[in-house]
Structure formats: structure tokens, C-alpha cells
Amino acid sequence: xxxxxxxxxxxxxxxxxxxxxxxxxxxxxxxxxxxxxxxxxxxxxxxxxxxxxxxxxxxxxxxxxxxxxxxxxxxxxxxxxxxxxxxxxxxxxxxxxxxxxxxxxxxxxxxxxxxxxxxxxxxxxxxxxxxxxxxxxxxxxxxxxxxxxxxxxxxxxxxxxxxxxxxxxxxxxxxxxxxxxxxxxxxxxxxxxxxxxxxxxxxxxxxxxxxxxxxxxxxxxxxxxxxxxxxxxxxxxxxxxxxxxxxxxxxxxxxxxxxxxxxxxxxxxxxxxxxxxxxxxxxxxxxxxxxxxxxxxxxxxxxxxxxxxxxxxxxxxxxxxxxxxxxxxxxxxxxxxxxxxxxxxxxxxxxxx
Amino acid sequence: xxxxxxxxxxxxxxxxxxxxxxxxxxxxxxxxxxxxxxxxxxxxxxxxxxxxxxxxxxxxxxxxxxxxxxxxxxxxxxxxxxxxxxxxxxxxxxxxxxxxxxxxxxxxxxxxxxxxxxxxxxxxxxxxxxxxxxxxxxxxxxxxxxxxxxxxxxxxxxxxxxxxxxxxxxxxxxxxxxxxxxxxxxxxxxxxxxxxxxxxxxxxxxxxxxxxxxxxxxxxxxxxxxxxxxxxxxxxxxxxxxxxxxxxxxxxxxxxxxxxxxxxxxxxxxxxxxxxxxxxxxxxxxxxxxxxxxxxxxxxxxxxxxxxxxxxxxxxxxxxxxxxxxxxxxxxxxxxxxxxxxxxxxxxxxxxxxxxxxxxxxxxxxxxxxxxxxxxxxxxxxxxxxxxxxxxxxxxxxxxxxxxxxxx
Numbered sequence: 001x002x003x004x005x006x007x008x009x010x011x012x013x014x015x016x017x018x019x020x021x022x023x024x025x026x027x028x029x030x031x032x033x034x035x036x037x038x039x040x041x042x043x044x045x046x047x048x049x050x051x052x053x054x055x056x057x058x059x060x061x062x063x064x065x066x067x068x069x070x071x072x073x074x075x076x077x078x079x080x081x082x083x084x085x086x087x088x089x090x091x092x093x094x095x096x097x098x099x100x101x102x103x104x105x106x107x108x109x110x111x112x113x114x115x116x117x118x119x120x121x122x123x124x125x126x127x128x129x130x131x132x133x134x135x136x137x138x139x140x141x142x143x144x145x146x147x148x149x150x151x152x153x154x155x156x157x158x159x160x161x162x163x164x165x166x167x168x169x170x171x172x173x174x175x176x177x178x179x180x181x182x183x184x185x186x187x188x189x190x191x192x193x194x195x196x197x198x199x200x201x202x203x204x205x206x207x208x209x210x211x212x213x214x215x216x217x218x219x220x221x222x223x224x225x226x227x228x229x230x231x232x233x234x235x236x237x238x239x240x241x242x243x244x245x246x247x248x249x250x251x252x253x254x255x256x257x258x259x260x261x262x263x264x265x266x267x268x269x270x271x272x273x274x275x276x277x278x279x280x281x282x283x284x285x286x287x288x289x290x291x292x293x294x295x296x297x298x299x300x301x302x303x304x305x306x307x308x309x310x311x312x313x314x315x316x317x318x319x320x321x322x323x324x325x326x327x328x329x330x331x332x333x334x335x336x337x338x339x340x341x342x343x344x345x346x347x348x349x350x351x352x353x
Numbered sequence: 354x355x356x357x358x359x360x361x362x363x364x365x366x367x368x369x370x371x372x373x374x375x376x377x378x379x380x381x382x383x384x385x386x387x388x389x390x391x392x393x394x395x396x397x398x399x400x401x402x403x404x405x406x407x408x409x410x411x412x413x414x415x416x417x418x419x420x421x422x423x424x425x426x427x428x429x430x431x432x433x434x435x436x437x438x439x440x441x442x443x444x445x446x447x448x449x450x451x452x453x454x455x456x457x458x459x460x461x462x463x464x465x466x467x468x469x470x471x472x473x474x475x476x477x478x479x480x481x482x483x484x485x486x487x488x489x490x491x492x493x494x495x496x497x498x499x500x501x502x503x504x505x506x507x508x509x510x511x512x513x514x515x516x517x518x519x520x521x522x523x524x525x526x527x528x529x530x531x532x533x534x535x536x537x538x539x540x541x542x543x544x545x546x547x548x549x550x551x552x553x554x555x556x557x558x559x560x561x562x563x564x565x566x567x568x569x570x571x572x573x574x575x576x577x578x579x580x581x582x583x584x585x586x587x588x589x590x591x592x593x594x595x596x597x598x599x600x601x602x603x604x605x606x607x608x609x610x611x612x613x614x615x616x617x618x619x620x621x622x623x624x625x626x627x628x629x630x631x632x633x634x635x636x637x638x639x640x641x642x643x644x645x646x647x648x649x650x651x652x653x654x655x656x657x658x659x660x661x662x663x664x665x666x667x668x669x670x671x672x673x674x675x676x677x678x679x680x681x682x683x684x685x686x687x688x689x690x691x692x693x694x695x696x697x698x699x700x701x702x703x704x705x706x707x708x709x710x711x712x713x714x715x716x717x718x719x720x721x722x723x724x725x726x727x728x729x730x731x732x733x734x735x736x737x738x739x740x741x742x743x744x745x746x747x748x749x750x751x752x753x754x755x756x757x758x759x760x761x
């Protein structure tokens with residue numbers, strides 16, 4: 001290995017093109033300041049007490065817990081075409097779909113409430129894996145008719161059908177016939193899974209102010225329609241339009257049965273639907289909510305559509321379940337107090353045959 | 354000091370001055386426009402991305418509904434089976450469907466899955482909203498099984514263990530209401546259009562078919578037959594048999610009062626039977642733990658009624674009374690472990706006749722009641738079941754075995 005010649009024995013060996021570039025004082029100070037600033041900032045961020053500004057110290061680990069930011073549901077209500085239109089309409093005579101159409105037309109027409117291009121969510125009651133004949137779940141024929149109306153008459157962009165039954169959701173949607181009906185009508189079924197829930201904030205709610213909610217199918221939704229049936233309920237005496245929203249809650253929701261009237265009145269302020277449709281053609285008169293005997297199901301001749309679910313439930317309790325109005329479920333009065341509607345349906349209801 | 358000039362870099366292609374410097378004196382307008390367009394596009398794309406945030410199409414993340422129609426994927430391949438001598442008969446492997454009888458899976462019917470069980474802690478997962486009704490009547494465990502047939506028909510079997518006969522009776526009465534009641538041995542049931550509901554011992558069962566057709570109803574009949582064969586394992590308590598089989602009272606008139614019978618704190622586990630459709634007259638039977646306990650109960654009842662009742666016919670084991678103000682007839686007797694009697698009967702002669710008949714029944718052995726022989730009231734075990742809240746709060750008698758009671 002050859003070496004470059006040097007001037008003397010003490011001179012370092014350098015590349016011939018090496019150019020000495022001594023650091024001047026200003027450069028030195030600048031670099032020292034930069035290094036000091038970097039070390040100081042890093043030290044402050046990591047060592048400063050947790051309550052100091054910008055401190056990243058996390059001795060307990062609590063600061064690292066992800067903050068859950070609840071979302072809020074929008075108000076899906078649509079004003080009536082005119083004050084002269086009723087708040088609750090009862091359609092009678094014909095097939096369930098025909099009765100539904102009569103009721104909707106009386107309210108001002110479905111086209112008034114759902115505009116072309118809207119994404120509509122329909123919430124049926126698919127709570128149990130029971131045959132539709134047992135009257136524990138929404139009647140598939142009526143669901144199919146409603147989905148078809150939304151897509152054909154209103155030219156909705158998409159109709160979503162969603163519910164969160166506690167039993168196996170695929171089994172429930174299959175056995176109740178709701179999946180087939182929804183898809184036959186042109187809608188799409190959304191099944192819940194563990195990632196489909198988000199914490200919903202409902203101001204004014206006592207039990208579910210912040211509670212997991214079946215959120216995924218509600219993304220970008222413009223209108224919400226509840227489609228359920230009228231049935232006896234072991235705990236709250238009657239399960240109707242307002243109680244139907246219980247099926248959107250997640251978490252360990254069975255604990256609410258300890259205070260079922262409060263939770264149902266909370267549901268009334270949680271969801272402000274565009275419309276609520278009640279199927280009065282198949283009424284579970286006793287042994288609800290699960291049923292199990294077709295003889296407990298009484299045939300009826302009414303389908304209701306309403307913009308006031310409280311008034312609608314009051315009428316259905318008296319005329320479809322045929323119960324004494326003095327024995328109204330407590331949650332109806334509580335829902336009225338919370339501003340979800342008015343119990344007195346007189347003068348605000350119209351029947352069409 | 355002369356300024357030092359840096360040597361030129363050896364790369365002459367690009368910027369050979371060694372520092373950033375625009376070499377062109379002018380930039381074409383087209384190039385400026387294109388750059389601005391690219392910049393604007395990047396700003397718009399970035400803004401759109403930020404505005405979308407988590408606002409995705411939910412369809413992208415939802416479970417595909419088509420999965421319901423597809424064949425299940427095989428996630429596990431069973432290892433090769435041990436070699437078997439082909440000359441030996443192959444033993445059939447069947448799912449264990451206990452507590453249901455094995456014979457239910459014959460005739461092409463097969464279980465859709467293993468038997469699912471639910472307890473107090475998770476009953477709501479199966480019958481949310483209805484679970485409290487079962488819990489109110491001492492629910493212990495639910496066994497659930499789906500039987501399927503090749504044609505696609507199915508029958509769901511719900512077997513609720515209510516811990517005690519009285520609990521099952523009360524629950525069944527509440528669910529049955531006024532529907533017709535049939536018996537098949539000790540099996541009580543009410544047919545529904547697509548199955549049946551009923552009770553057997555301390556169990557309440559629901560059979561729910563997939564539809565109202567011959568296949569389902571035939572299977573329902575077979576299930577009822579199979580269940581009735583299990584009756585010996587959980588017989589009805591003797592007082593219940595005395596009233597229903599001995600006196601022949603219709604089940605609608607049978608009541609069970611777990612505590613506070615006659616509004617007396619010590620009077621527990623009494624069975625009552627209304628002798629007529631109208632009126633308040635009724636007979637009663639109590640099965641004590643032993644003959645001595647029965648004698649004690651007999652004496653306590655006698656002492657407690659001294660204020661309002663006048664003793665008409667005294668006796669060691671049977672006494673007759675008359676109400677001091679109403680004039681109605683009362684009787685009280687003891688035979689072995691059984692305490693029996695009659696209350697509030699308007700006709701003294703007829704009352705005597707009815708009590709004599711009752712005594713004859715409880716002293717015979719046909720119903721498994723043998724006075725003097727140490728009884729085995731294990732079918733009515735202690736402790737007392739949790740009584741239903743509604744009936745306990747309003748009335749002193751919690752007769753949740755009332756067959757004729759209608760719900761409000």
C-alpha cells in the first residue's frame with residue numbers, strides 16, 4: 001500500500017483534494033444552541049410533571065387511554081306538509097301494504113318525507129329468531145312494501161335495514177323472513193358486529209346519556225323510519241313504536257330492564273325519526289315479547305304512520321292492544337314530559353278506509 | 354483577505370455551482386400554470402381526504418350478507434380416524450342431547466347443534482324481555498335444542514327448569530291463560546298451532562315448530578310422548594294429586610299458596626281447590642314434613658281460628674266449625690302427614706259430605722299418600738321459592754299456582 005508523500009513526520013496523512021474548513025465562532029455557537037435546545041426540549045417533554053404545559057410524562061398510564069368521543073344523532077324529523085295534516089294516520093282495509101300506503105298518503109305522502117337521493121334507514125323489529133306467524137317480529141310483507149315504496153316512489157339512493165337482536169343476528173334476520181323481504185324489496189340488511197358500535201351521546205337521557213349505539217348503518221343516513229308491530233310485553237306491558245329503538249343499543253342493555261320505563265322514555269329523546277310505522281295487522285296480545293303460540297296473535301285491520309310516536313303508541317295501546325287507557329305504560333307519560341310528543345291523540349289522528 | 358473561491362464540482366450536467374440557484378432567467382407560463390394546477394390538485398385532494406375522516410361507506414366494512422347463503426368454510430380438518438376392522442359393525446356417533454330423550458333424533462330428525470344451556474346470568478341472551486317472567490318463578494336453567502328434518506322443517510325445544518313443581522305450575526298457568534289444557538299422564542300441555550307449551554314436574558317446556566303442517570305436528574306429538582315417559586322422574590306432589598285426580602277438580606280451580614295461607618304466618622305450602630265455579634268455598638291440603646309436624650299444624654290452625662269460629666263437632670283428628678257471624682261451615686282434619694280441610698261452605702250437610710270424601714281420598718294409598726308412613730315431601734323441597742313480586746305485594750296470599758287467574 002502506497003502512501004502519499006508528506007511534508008514531515010508530524011503531518012497527518014490527508015487526501016490531496018482535502019480542503020480545510022475551520023468552524024468559525026458564530027457557527028459554533030449556533031450549533032451549540034441548537035443542540036442545547038434539542039436536548040432541553042426533549043428533557044422537558046419527558047421529565048416535566050404531568051400538569052405542566054406540553055408535558056408528555058405519563059407515570060400512571062392514564063393519559064395514554066384513548067379518549068372516547070361520543071357522537072350525536074341528528075334530528076331526522078321532517079315537518080308536515082301543512083298544519084292541517086294529522087300527526088297520526090291510520091290506514092284500514094286491503095293488504096298490509098295498501099293500508100300502509102293509505103296511512104302515508106294521509107300524512108302527506110311518503111315523497112314529502114323522503115327525497116330523491118336520500119339514504120334511508122328502516123329499523124324493523126327482528127329481536128327473536130321466531131317465525132313471523134308468532135307475532136314477535138316485524139311482518140316481512142310490510143317491510144318489503146315499505147322498502148319498495150322508498151326506492152321506487154321516492155327514488156331513495158339506498159334503503160338500509162338494520163337491527164341489533166341479542167340472539168344470533170343472522171338467525172334472527174333469517175328466521176323472521178326480514179332478510180329475504182328487505183332484499184326482495186331492494187334494500188340492504190346491515191348485521192351488527194362488535195366494530196359497528198360507537199358511543200352515542202343523548203343530552204337529557206337519564207340512563208343512556210353516553211351508551212354504545214349501532215352506529216355503522218347510520219353513516220350518511222338522511223332519513224330514519226321505524227317499522228314495528230304492536231305486542232304485549234312482560235315488563236312494560238306494551239312494546240310499540242318507541243320501544244322499537246331499544247334494538248339499536250349495544251352493551252349490556254338487559255340491565256335497563258330494572259328501570260324499563262325510564263329507558264324507553266330515554267329512547268324517545270334519543271331517536272327523532274322521520275316516521276314511525278306500526279303494524280296493526282298482527283297483534284301479540286299476551287305472552288310478549290317473545291310469544292310462542294299463534295293463538296296469542298290477534299288479527300287486526302290497521303297500519304299506522306305517524307310523526308308523533310307518543311300519540312301513536314297511546315292510540316295503539318288503547319285500540320289495537322285493547323287495553324284500558326287508564327293503564328297506559330308509564331313510559332308514555334315520561335316521554336311526553338321529555339318533549340317527545342303528546343299523548344292526547346284526539347284531533348290529531350285521522351283514519352282512512 | 355481575498356475571498357476563497359470554491360472549486361467547481363465535477364458534475365457538469367446540473368448545477369455545477371454547488372448551491373441552489375435558478376439557472377433560467379425566465380419560466381414559461383405553461384410551466385407555471387401546470388405547477389399551479391398540480392398544487393391546487395394536491396390541496397383539493399388533501400382537503401377532501403381530511404374532510405372524509407371516518408366518514409366511510411359502511412357497506413365496505415359490513416359483513417357480507419351473502420355469507421348466509423354460502424357453504425361454511427372448513428377451518429379444521431379432522432385427523433385420520435383410527436383403523437377399524439371392517440368386519441365389525443360401525444358404532445354411530447350421535448350428539449348428546451341430554452336432558453332431552455335420545456329418541457327425539459330418530460326418523461330423519463337431527464339436532465341442528467349441541468344443546469345450549471342458559472342460566473340466570475345469561476337467560477336474557479335467549480329471551481330478552483321475557484326472562485324476568487321465568488326468573489320470577491324460580492328459574493334455574495334453560496336447555497334449548499333445535500331439531501331439523503331433511504325437508505327443512507324444524508322444531509325448537511325449550512326446556513325450562515323451574516326448580517320446583519309449584520313454580521312450574523304457576524308459570525305455566527300464567528302463560529296458558531284460559532286456553533284448553535290437555536293431560537298425557539302427568540304431562541300437562543296446551544297445543545298451539547305450531548307446537549305446544551306445557552309442564553312436566555318442575556319443568557316448563559315450549560315446542561315451537563317452523564310452521565303449521567303435518568310434519569311439525571307429528572314431531573310435536575312424538576316429543577310430547579317422549580316427555581310424558583319422563584314423568585316418573587318428577588312426579589307431581591301428593592296434595593296436587595289429591596285435588597286433581599282424587600277429587601277430580603278441574604285444574605282451573607287449583608291454587609297453591611306458598612306462604613301466609615289463611616293470613617297466618619306459620620301456614621305455608623297449602624294447596625287449595627274451589628269446589629264450585631261460584632262461591633268462595635274451597636278445600637285445602639297441606640303435606641307436612643312428618644306426622645308430628647302435621648299434628649302441630651293441625652293444632653295451630655285450630656288455635657288460630659278460635660276467635661271467629663265456633664267448634665261444632667270436636668274430635669281428635671277431625672273438627673268441624675261454624676263461623677260466628679257468617680254462619681258458613683269449616684272443617685279441619687289430619688291424617689298422617691296430611692292436613693286437610695274445608696272452608697267457607699254455605700251448606701253444613703254438604704260440607705260434611707265433602708270433607709268425608711276428602712278424608713277417604715287422603716287416607717287411601719292410591720295416590721301415593723300413606724298416612725302414618727314417614728312421608729317424603731322431597732318433591733316439595735325447602736327452601737321456599739322466590740315468590741312473584743306482584744302477587745306478594747298486594748295480597749297476603751301469594752297463590753301463584755292459580756290456574757284460572759287471568760293477567761291484567
